[in-house]
Amino acid sequence: MARLAEAAERVLSRSATAALQYAPTEGVAAMRQAVAARAAETGAAVGPERVMVTGGSQQGLDLVAQTLIDEGDEVALDDPSYLGAVQVFRRAGARLLPVPTDRDGMRVDVLAERLTAGARPKAVYVVPHFHNPTGGVLSEERRRLLAGLAERYGFLVVEDDPYGDLGFGGGRLPSTDVHSGRVVRLMSLSKTLCPGLRVAGLVAPAGLIGELVAAKQSSDLQTNTFGQYLLAELLADPDFLPSHLARLRTLYGGRARATAALLRELLPWLAFEEPRGGLFFWCTVDDPRVTSDVLYERALAEGVAIVPGTPFCIEQDGSRVLRLSFATLDEEQRREGAARLATAFEKARTDAY
Ligand SMILES: Cc1ncc(COP(=O)(O)O)c(C=O)c1O
Structure with missing residues (x-):
């Protein structure tokens, strides 16, 4: 809280006009850059042009579903899964394809069997670290397998990772996007900084980001400018995070x-x-x-x-x-x-x- 108060002082004394104005739908440049830098530290390198700032990862998930899913499309996901994701995909009209899950995350071998048997999900939703609710961590081997299946069957992996920085041993596995470009990353800051600001990062393939931005524009124009300035200011200090x-x-x-x-x-x-x-x-x-x-x-x-x-x-x-x-x-x-x-x-x- 003290660091946020200092950041707020600095933002208001140096950049008040911009920080209190409308901003681009895709996000404030400094925040997009901060998300791209964090994405590169934890997965494949991306430029800020592939980043959109969202009102929490929940909005990112909703926009992905709106953009990608037509009534009756299949979405595969762990069973059990994060309730907020189940709600979003159901509301978008998806047919859910539940896949069993264990300590090593989604049973990608079972997903592979379903694909062989004819399932054709448009998206596969995973929580790759310390899954909500099971606590499972999608293993390195399963990430590789999942990426291979995404390439082969043409689905998108939606990787929702709010807990990746909360490993008690300090380690985390690289995002599935190091193995495939068919990945959307939802990078929440809610579990490590503050959920109340409603500022999160989304990284999407180049071909999808424009559509996501258009969906966000018609939904809420942009994520709150001041919150983005605050977090960008905090994250600009390389020692802080x-x-x-x-x-x-x-x-x-x-x-x-x-x-x-x-x-x-x-x-x-x-x-x-x-x-x-x-x-x-x-x-x-x-x-x-x-x-x-x-x-x-x-x-x-x-x-x-x-x-x-x-x-x-x-x-x-x-x-x-x-x-x-x-x-x-x-x-x-x-x-x-x-x-x-x-x-x-x-x-x-x-x-x-
Ligand atoms: C797996 C998962 N995704 C997304 C969210 C929501 O994150 P945000 O606050 O960034 O919208 C939560 C919150 O509980 C969660 O557990």
Whole structure:
């Protein structure tokens, strides 16, 4: 917040007129450049002409769907998947082609089988690091395979990567765009800087960017100018992002480990793999009598919120899975939350008899 306040001072004293005016639909030049630089650090080199600044990655996703998908077109995606993506593709009239997913991300071998059997998705949507909700990371080998399939079958890979910088070990894999040009990258800053500004980067193939810009123009003219100036100002300091991300990884990594220990202690009926990054625990209720929907209701009554699995699931059974977030809780809140969830579980189990 202090760094944003300083950046705001500088922007207002040096560039107020431009920062408070309308700006080009594709984005302010300095922000497009910052996105292109970050894209090159984490994937293939791109020029700013292939970048559009969007109102969050959610808008990027919506514009891609509007531009690409006609009623009845197929879109392949992990099952379970990010709910916001499921909503966007459904609203665009897509037929969803759910693909199973595991710790290494989308089962690209299963996707390949479906393609061989005749499926022809226009797009394949992936969350390549610390998937929401499963926490999976699309492996290097599967990225290569997916890129090869995109080239062969002509679909577009939509790579939505808000959590890539939140690996607790610090590492991340290069974007699928190092293997294929048929990739749209959605580069959110919401999970590492501030979701409230609604400023994200989108990188698209040269042949698509014009159409995306036209779709955005008719939707909202442009992303807010002042927010773009602010973030461009912050990102212009080469030391800012690396040191900020290092702090976040240490903070969230510590919270994830502490949460895991607490869940094992207080909620032994909850099965999970410890997250390697991101913001979530994806858990299975290890008791056939309690569904995550019932637990959700019971938990709310005890004053703690969980996210039941059903809304994320397309074909998979979501009735025993749930998502927990550890990101914003301090030690006391964590313990209290877990204790309330333990009470909720006991009540749900007793009800079930
Ligand atoms: C996978 C995924 N994509 C996109 C978003 C939305 O990002 P933004 O705030 O940049 O719109 C989220 C937020 O939860 C997310 O988990």
